[in-house]
Amino acid sequence: MRLRQSVIPVLLCMLVAGLPAFESNAAEEQTLSAVAKPVAAPAFELTDIDGQPKKLADYLGKVVVLNFWATWCPPCRYEMPSMQRGWENVRDEDIVFLGVNVGEDEDTVFLFFADYPVDFPLLLDKDAKVIEQYPVTGLPTTYIIDPQGRITHRAVGGRAWDDDSLLDRLRALKSLEE
């Protein structure tokens, strides 16, 4: 009885003291931060790894997931397979993933995709001119652009882009337009 009396308070304290840790872990959930006031996404034209030109304006009317990344960036590498899976889930729903590689050449990116195969468009921002137009300070950073071409959300750091709730938020942006 005495043992139970002494053990129960300790267990209760451990449970209560563990709550902040649980809250911290909750931050691992996939977040997209809404921007306070959606602004027009800066226009750009870049070539993909096959040398084909692509404009952001080509994707008006679609939700665009615009991801700035580099091959040497660990969280960029971690999130890339989930971007491919997310893209496979929504590619028929007018939701587009665009990867913008910062400062590297075709050969480097091509070698990278031997290990991390993706088939959504990958664009090369070799001289970092495009990333400078966006308020990016660290890689990876991802912007969500609505069908009207406005930046509505931002994610700093990697995410699990195949997460159902995250994909539902992209779908919601698309359905707002319809």
Add this chain to the structure above:
Amino acid sequence: MLAIMQRIQTINACFKIVVVCAVALSAYSAQAEVTTGIDADAGLPYWELREAGLSIRLVQRHPDQTRAFFLARGFSREDVELIAQSCVFQTIVRNTAPVTSSDTLEYDLTAWRVQVAGASQAMQNRESWAQIWAAREIAKPARIAFEWALLPTRQRYNPGDYNWGMSVFGLRPDSHFDLALSWSRSGKPYSAVIREIHCAADVPPKEEAQ
């Protein structure tokens, strides 16, 4: 009567639990927790500060790792030595606030101080290195890689946001230092000191092989 006494004892026990838990929780939230160990990915020592809504982990980088990284990105051997001999850490900063909160986390590396033997100095950041690279006429691809590889000088994170980046402390390999750092959470300022951080030694390959 016995039943009343038992109930009073139960209430008394519950009160004690609440008091003990309150004391434990207030200590948890008032003191930044610094832990050290070996980073599972890098296999090198780390120092990690955890506070409400914040985690910062500094992972040692061996000078040879830094040499290899920047040689592969267009720097000359001479320029690479400038970086490799400057005490570089891989740094992960994360807003750990609950995702349901709107707590923003902000920092400014120019306010952080590197303390060694009673003296203190600023960290080296993207802007200070940009001046060095401009003077040395480093090619643009190398400068781009360097800029984006470093931890942002200033950053604002929403819950769930984080960055990885190198931080450079401007000390010789094998140095020890304290880092006085500051940040704000939803506009409220905080500060802490991580003590006895150790820059990786620049072990020559021959010694490493032994």
